[in-house]
Amino acid sequence: MSDPQTPSLMHQRRRAAWLFLLPMLTVLAGVAGWPLFRTVFFSFTDATLATLDGFQGVGLDNYLWLLRDPVWWRAVWNTLLFTVVSVGIETTLGLGIALILNAHLPGRGLLRAAVLIPWAIPTVVSAQMWGWMFHDLYGVVNAILMGLGLIAEPRAWTADPDLALPVVIAVDVWKSTPFMALLILAALQMLPRDLYEAARVDGVHPVKVFFRITLPLIRPALMVAVLFRTLDALRVFDLMYVLTGNSRSTMSMSVYARQYLIDFQDVGYGSAAATLLVLVLAVATVLAVTLGRVRVDAGR
Amino acid sequence: MGLKRMIGRVAFALLVLGIVAWAVFPFAWAIVTSLKAGSALFTVEAWPSQPSLANYTAIFKEQPFGRNILNSLLAASSVVALSLGLAVLAAYALGRVRFRGRGLLLFVVLGVSMFPQVAVLSGLFELVRWLGLYNRIGSLVLSYLIFTLPFTVWVLTTFMRELPKELEEAAMVDGAGPFVIVTRVFLPLMGPALAATGLLAFIAAWNEFLFALTFTLTDDARTVPVAIALMSGASQYELPWGQIMAASVVVTVPLIGLVLLFQRRIVSGLTAGAVKG
Amino acid sequence: MAGVTLRGVRKSFGRIEVIHGVDLDVADGEFVAFVGPSGCGKSTLLRLIAGLEEPSGGDLSIGGQRVNDRPPAARGIAMVFQSYALYPHMTAYDNMAFGLTLSRTDKRTIAERVRAAARLLQIEDLLDRKPRDLSGGQRQRVAIGRAIVREPQVFLFDEPLSNLDAGLRVQMRLEIAKLKADLRATMIYVTHDQVEAMTLADRIVVLNAGRVEQAGTPLELYHRPRNRFVAGFIGSPAMNFLDVVSEGRADGSVRVWLPGGVPLDVAVGGAAPPAGAPLTLGVRPEHVGLADGGAGLVATILAVERLGGETHCHAALEDGQRLLVRLDGDRPVAAGERLRLNLRGETAHLFGPDGRRL
Numbered sequence: 001m002s003d004p005q006t007p008s009l010m011h012q013r014r015r016a017a018w019l020f021l022l023p024m025l026t027v028l029a030g031v032a033g034w035p036l037f038r039t040v041f042f043s044f045t046d047a048t049l050a051t052l053d054g055f056q057g058v059g060l061d062n063y064l065w066l067l068r069d070p071v072w073w074r075a076v077w078n079t080l081l082f083t084v085v086s087v088g089i090e091t092t093l094g095l096g097i098a099l100i101l102n103a104h105l106p107g108r109g110l111l112r113a114a115v116l117i118p119w120a121i122p123t124v125v126s127a128q129m130w131g132w133m134f135h136d137l138y139g140v141v142n143a144i145l146m147g148l149g150l151i152a153e154p155r156a157w158t159a160d161p162d163l164a165l166p167v168v169i170a171v172d173v174w175k176s177t178p179f180m181a182l183l184i185l186a187a188l189q190m191l192p193r194d195l196y197e198a199a200r201v202d203g204v205h206p207v208k209v210f211f212r213i214t215l216p217l218i219r220p221a222l223m224v225a226v227l228f229r230t231l232d233a234l235r236v237f238d239l240m241y242v243l244t245g246n247s248r249s250t251m252s253m254s255v256y257a258r259q260y261l262i263d264f265q266d267v268g269y270g271s272a273a274a275t276l277l278v279l280v281l282a283v284a285t286v287l288a289v290t291l292g293r294v295r296v297d298a299g300r
Numbered sequence: 301m302g303l304k305r306m307i308g309r310v311a312f313a314l315l316v317l318g319i320v321a322w323a324v325f326p327f328a329w330a331i332v333t334s335l336k337a338g339s340a341l342f343t344v345e346a347w348p349s350q351p352s353l354a355n356y357t358a359i360f361k362e363q364p365f366g367r368n369i370l371n372s373l374l375a376a377s378s379v380v381a382l383s384l385g386l387a388v389l390a391a392y393a394l395g396r397v398r399f400r401g402r403g404l405l406l407f408v409v410l411g412v413s414m415f416p417q418v419a420v421l422s423g424l425f426e427l428v429r430w431l432g433l434y435n436r437i438g439s440l441v442l443s444y445l446i447f448t449l450p451f452t453v454w455v456l457t458t459f460m461r462e463l464p465k466e467l468e469e470a471a472m473v474d475g476a477g478p479f480v481i482v483t484r485v486f487l488p489l490m491g492p493a494l495a496a497t498g499l500l501a502f503i504a505a506w507n508e509f510l511f512a513l514t515f516t517l518t519d520d521a522r523t524v525p526v527a528i529a530l531m532s533g534a535s536q537y538e539l540p541w542g543q544i545m546a547a548s549v550v551v552t553v554p555l556i557g558l559v560l561l562f563q564r565r566i567v568s569g570l571t572a573g574a575v576k577g
Numbered sequence: 578m579a580g581v582t583l584r585g586v587r588k589s590f591g592r593i594e595v596i597h598g599v600d601l602d603v604a605d606g607e608f609v610a611f612v613g614p615s616g617c618g619k620s621t622l623l624r625l626i627a628g629l630e631e632p633s634g635g636d637l638s639i640g641g642q643r644v645n646d647r648p649p650a651a652r653g654i655a656m657v658f659q660s661y662a663l664y665p666h667m668t669a670y671d672n673m674a675f676g677l678t679l680s681r682t683d684k685r686t687i688a689e690r691v692r693a694a695a696r697l698l699q700i701e702d703l704l705d706r707k708p709r710d711l712s713g714g715q716r717q718r719v720a721i722g723r724a725i726v727r728e729p730q731v732f733l734f735d736e737p738l739s740n741l742d743a744g745l746r747v748q749m750r751l752e753i754a755k756l757k758a759d760l761r762a763t764m765i766y767v768t769h770d771q772v773e774a775m776t777l778a779d780r781i782v783v784l785n786a787g788r789v790e791q792a793g794t795p796l797e798l799y800h801r802p803r804n805r806f807v808a809g810f811i812g813s814p815a816m817n818f819l820d821v822v823s824e825g826r827a828d829g830s831v832r833v834w835l836p837g838g839v840p841l842d843v844a845v846g847g848a849a850p851p852a853g854a855p856l857t858l859g860v861r862p863e864h865v866g867l868a869d870g871g872a873g874l875v876a877t878i879l880a881v882e883r884l885g886g887e888t889h890c891h892a893a894l895e896d897g898q899r900l901l902v903r904l905d906g907d908r909p910v911a912a913g914e915r916l917r918l919n920l921r922g923e924t925a926h927l928f929g930p931d932g933r934r935l
């Protein structure tokens with residue numbers, strides 16, 4: 001039917017498509033695929049930063065050490081707690097702000113602009129800003145709370161092992177809630193307006209409208225947003241590192257892995273930790289996609 | 301207007317004001333702090349009694365902050381330019397040509413953007429060293445591609461998909477091949493999409509910390525976030541908070557300006573594709 | 578200039594076949610319209626000719642050359658799309674010149690051709706405008722101009738007027754008729770508007786569910802529809818269909834009994850159906866007359882629609898079958914009245930149980 005010398009239009013298009021994809025795929029393979037492969041590879045060796053080309057295989061040793069290290073388990077716990085609590089709060093607050101932004105009420109523009117500010121500020125900068133506000137001696141938080149009589153003496157917010165993680169979570173909530181709110185707002189704005197008008201005409205209570213109509217309709221989009229935030233929170237690094245350094249009370253899996261990789265130069269062991277983090281993320285994604293039935297798709 | 305409605309309105313206004321204050325206060329406090337020089341720093345007051353720009357001059361004199369800004373600008377703009385260039389072609393292929401494996405590729409691209417960055421740290425370190433890029437901006441451009449490239453591909457693919465099919469067919473009848481269609485028909489129509497995507501990718505690169513921290517060593521090679529995180533004063537134990545806040549304000553003001561200017565675009569770029577359940 | 582030939586052309590999307598083997602010859606310089614209900618495959622057939630879709634089977638030639646494997650630009654065709662598909666970022670001039678620029682035609686020739694096309698379409702003043710600054714009618718002219726500039730052997734139009742409002746549509750229809758006379762090129766024109774098809778086309782191809790039901794001149798289709806589908810599709814208002822029973826053959830015609838026991842002799846071409854066979858009688862509303870005397874078909878008027886120039890009476894026969902009658906505009910009739918109708922064998926059609934015209 002189609003003659004072999006002149007490839008059909010479809011073939012030509014497909015060939016062009018692969019040609020167009022080639023540079024992107026090559027770069028991705030180079031900067032993501034290969035390094036990931038090397039990380040997994042290193043995790044079975046005793047490589048150090050100084051001896052990246054002279055190392056020996058050690059089998060599963062790194063993993064066995066890792067599983068016996070209480071600091072690692074602390075990091076896992078910190079990361080999971082941080083993720084669950086901060087994403088939970090961010091989703092709830094984000095939903096609230098999105099609902100306010102979606103209502104046609106005065107002050108909406110101001111609110112949207114204000115809410116974009118935390119999002120625009122680099123994580124490092126927000127960590128420093130909050131670090132200064134939470135400063136034990138000169139921090140404005142202590143000053144305000146003492147002025148209000150809520151605390152009797154200044155607290156060492158970021159140094160106190162009981163307070164440090166809550167502080168980190170608070171800063172993350174401040175920084176990431178806007179992102180949630182914007183994603184949820186986009187979902188809300190795609191809902192048909194006449195649905196609400198119908199409900200209003202029928203005199204349904206707004207709270208009921210929210211739980212019976214709004215929430216089920218935005219659920220798919222909400223789940224995607226929650227998944228994205230969760231994956232983001234699981235790999236958190238900047239916040240902890242800047243606010244509390246390598247402190248154990250807040251250390252996340254990323255901080256732990258980097259500490260071994262770079263500070264202790266133990267590439268083998270650090271790579272094992274990083275590999276486990278990838279596994280945790282993969283499990284979270286699989287759980288979300290199967291249990292939460294999250295559907296991610298580019299458009300359509 | 302009934303009393304109940306009135307109270308409701310006031311409560312609502314207070315709520316909105318509260319949220320605005322919560323969002324804005326830390327940055328406002330950073331500005332206030334940055335204007336406090338010397339020991340004024342250690343008194344909590346809403347506005348410095350003697351506002352001073354000393355911290356601002358200090359970051360450019362005592363610290364190589366100008367250089368840091370330049371590094372960040374260079375790294376972020378090169379990686380954005382590179383990503384957009386690669387992504388436009390890829391997005392055409394992914395968005396407009398049907399071929400086997402397209403769904404899988406999209407999934408891989410999305411997966412890479414979700415990568416934990418430490419997972420590639422050792423491999424990238426090796427690569428950076430091998431390429432002789434350690435402590436150079438090139439190492440950052442290389443590593444930032446990990447998140448800017450999948451992001452731009454993903455977003456541009458969704459934009460590309462929305463362009464009318466008949467436009468492409470008209471161009472085909474006019475004798476345009478895929479490359480001409482992308483460069484001369486679609487690209488001119490994607491200005492807004494490119495701007496939004498580019499801006500978001502720029503912000504992500506500008507804010508990046510882990511790679512910049514790991515692949516640079518000297519003060520001169522640092523980017524803005526690393527400089528701000530590691531800024532140290534005369535004594536090792538006393539952090540120069542005034543300077544840190546001044547530096548924070550300097551890098552954040554243009555960012556906030558851009559974001560407010562492009563509000564709508566950014567929201568559409570953020571939500572493109574990612575959240576169409 | 579060139580003709581277009583289709584031989585057994587098929588097209589499947591996935592496992593679903595939407596074009597089931599079409600044979601068609603479009604002569605050089607002929608204006609052919611594709612009509613048919615929505616989704617019947619008109620656009621698909623046109624896009625197959627354009628090369629925007631690949632046939633799943635069969636052969637396609639333009640000007641005697643097999644073009645199955647040629648890309649659209651190498652087929653000597655130009656296409657005008659329903660949505661105009663103008664390049665939004667280019668001026669009208671650049672839109673029209675784009676194809677020639679790509680084929681590296683020299684600037685002078687391009688300018689000459691664009692200006693000539695613009696003159697023909699009376700859009701010389703609009704050449705510097707971008708599409709968004711043009712009205713719908715103007716955009717369509719630019720789109721047609723873009724096709725003319727390519728100097729194609731075959732023009733392909735896909736419902737070019739359906740995005741325009743009624744008044745503009747009539748005007749553009751006349752202009753396309755003029756263009757057809759001026760250019761003398763082969764044109765294939767897809768439309769769902771049978772008035773467009775009847776007025777513009779030398780020949781109409783009626784499509785249904787991916788098959789050609791009939792191809793012929795407008796009057797052929799009107800007077801001698803090959804089957805019930807074509808009979809019902811061509812003509813407005815649509816043909817009436819009545820269930821009748823055949824009595825058998827008499828002198829090249831068939832006598833059927835109408836409700837109320839009125840006989841009618843209808844001329845038929847082929848073999849006559851056996852007596853007692855159920856048939857369908859087709860009569861156009863404009864061919865139903867009023868009987869003078871007491872004879873004729875009795876009908877009760879259900880509703881009257883007055884269009885000014887003509888009057889449409891929806892009527893029910895004695896056995897309840899419906900019939901539309903077209904009368905003069907001023908005829909004094911009202912719902913509830915009884916009419917006596919007169920059908921003539923020469924203007925009636927008989928269709929067998931398989932829908933084919935006898």
Ligand SMILES: Nc1ncnc2c1ncn2[C@@H]1O[C@H](COP(=O)(O)OP(=O)(O)O)[C@@H](O)[C@H]1O
Pocket residue numbers: 590595613614615616617618619620621622
């Ligand atoms: N790209 C496609 N993929 C799948 N089905 C298609 C495609 N294009 C058209 N079809 C189907 O083919 C049939 C004919 O479509 P089309 O030629 O557009 O009809 P028309 O133009 O007569 O309204 C329709 O049933 C339509 O759904």
Ligand SMILES: [Mg+2]
Pocket residue numbers: 619620621
């Ligand atoms: Mg069509």
